[in-house]
Amino acid sequence: MTPQARVQAAIEILDAVIAAARTKGAPADRLFTEWFRTRRFAGSSDRRAVRAIVYDAIRACGDIPASGRAAVLRLAQDDPALAILFDGSRHAPAPIAADDPVAPAGVAPVWLEQALTASGLDGPELRALLDRAPLDIRINGLKAALAELPEPGEPTPAPFARRFPPGTPVEQWQAYLAGAIEVQDAGSQLVCAAVGAQPGEAVVDLCAGAGGKTLALAAAMDNRGTLLACDADRARLSRLPPRAERAGVTIATTRLLDGGREAAALADWAGRADAVLVDAPCSGTGTWRRNPEARWRLDERELARLTVLQARLLDVAAALVRPGGRLIHVVCSLLDAEGADQVSGFLVRHPGWRAAPLALGAGRPRGDGVRLTPYHDGTDGFFVARLERL
Numbered sequence: 001m002t003p004q005a006r007v008q009a010a011i012e013i014l015d016a017v018i019a020a021a022r023t024k025g026a027p028a029d030r031l032f033t034e035w036f037r038t039r040r041f042a043g044s045s046d047r048r049a050v051r052a053i054v055y056d057a058i059r060a061c062g063d064i065p066a067s068g069r070a071a072v073l074r075l076a077q078d079d080p081a082l083a084i085l086f087d088g089s090r091h092a093p094a095p096i097a098a099d100d101p102v103a104p105a106g107v108a109p110v111w112l113e114q115a116l117t118a119s120g121l122d123g124p125e126l127r128a129l130l131d132r133a134p135l136d137i138r139i140n141g142l143k144a145a146l147a148e149l150p151e152p153g154e155p156t157p158a159p160f161a162r163r164f165p166p167g168t169p170v171e172q173w174q175a176y177l178a179g180a181i182e183v184q185d186a187g188s189q190l191v192c193a194a195v196g197a198q199p200g201e202a203v204v205d206l207c208a209g210a211g212g213k214t215l216a217l218a219a220a221m222d223n224r225g226t227l228l229a230c231d232a233d234r235a236r237l238s239r240l241p242p243r244a245e246r247a248g249v250t251i252a253t254t255r256l257l258d259g260g261r262e263a264a265a266l267a268d269w270a271g272r273a274d275a276v277l278v279d280a281p282c283s284g285t286g287t288w289r290r291n292p293e294a295r296w297r298l299d300e301r302e303l304a305r306l307t308v309l310q311a312r313l314l315d316v317a318a319a320l321v322r323p324g325g326r327l328i329h330v331v332c333s334l335l336d337a338e339g340a341d342q343v344s345g346f347l348v349r350h351p352g353w354r355a356a357p358l359a360l361g362a363g364r365p366r367g368d369g370v371r372l373t374p375y376h377d378g379t380d381g382f383f384v385a386r387l388e389r390l
């Protein structure tokens with residue numbers, strides 16, 4: 001592809017990303033892959049170049065741009081080498097007109113940027129939400145002897161994490177194939193450590209998804225005890241057993257929950273768990289480094305729906321914890337509404353509980369919990385709090 005054709009491809013993909021953001025359709029990564037699936041003439045260097053333009057444009061525009069062209073023109077305003085490629089030649093975008101709309105720059109839609117600022121994030125912290133994420137792995141303590149890595153990687157605040165540049169092909173490494181390493185952000189590993197899961201304990205991972213944190217909990221438990229992984233999404237939860245097998249985890253069982261009827265499905269666990277992890281469904285404001293277009297999809301109504309669901313899941317989780325046990329609330333979001341405010345609301349609803357201090361070796365206090373941010377900690381953004389039943 002010519003450099004001009006790459007720009008035109010990026011514009012077309014961005015048009016699809018914008019349409020999907022408006023209708024809550026497919027994520028950008030999938031649309032990118034689909035566009036290239038039908039264009040076999042494009043090589044890997046074309047893909048890399050187009051991908052860079054697409055994601056730079058998504059990162060540059062705070063709110064949904066009017067069009068893919070307006071989004072790329074936002075980049076072209078500060079990049080003459082890009083602007084010159086709008087030359088109207090074959091497969092190229094049309095030349096730039098004086099009245100061509102240019103998407104405004106920004107970190108996020110105005111309401112969301114205001115909510116993040118009100119949640120205590122300043123300018124550099126906000127901008128760092130859109131940095132490119134490194135690639136972190138977790139060394140699986142259950143198979144540590146097989147974790148021979150071709151490159152040592154950088155240490156991070158999470159003891160079992162090693163950091164590599166984005167795109168490092170770790171999934172082709174022998175250690176990965178042997179289940180001795182997992183791809184997992186260091187922040188994700190730190191919030192698992194906040195559970196303090198011990199060998200022999202009874203632990204529930206209430207929103208386990210495909211089990212990223214379940215596997216880390218099993219390793220912390222040295223594969224001894226009971227670990228129940230639940231989720232309301234059948235497809236996600238079904239990915240857990242094969243991952244557990246590869247990782248050598250035998251203590252995890254899965255239970256599919258019906259949204260709204262979780263308590264009944266978990267009646268046999270009432271008051272039994274030493275610890276319950278609620279890695280709650282959330283807005284994902286802490287993960288924009290990986291899917292920056294997610295900020296175009298969120299609106300105030302969706303945020304309100306999520307905060308109601310989070311409070312309900314915390315109440316479901318509380319009923320499972322034994323006296324003296326603990327509940328860990330985690331969101332990969334930096335909005336207080338989903339983090340600190342959820343915890344204060346929980347403590348009002350549940351007088352027999354208290355917030356316990358957390359020493360993660362990273363992060364900063366926020367309300368009754370700790371917040372990890374890309375800017376200060378180099379991890380995805382998380383809020384985590386540890387609540388203890390008296």
Ligand SMILES: C[S@@+](CC[C@H](N)C(=O)[O-])C[C@H]1O[C@@H](n2cnc3c(N)ncnc32)[C@H](O)[C@@H]1O
Binds near residue numbers: 209211
């Ligand atoms: C942040 S994700 C969990 C990620 C997962 N713990 C991991 O480490 O990969 C939140 C999960 O909550 C699940 N969820 C949504 N509603 C739920 C409900 N009512 N009960 C249990 N899980 C629910 C979603 O399907 C999603 O997998």
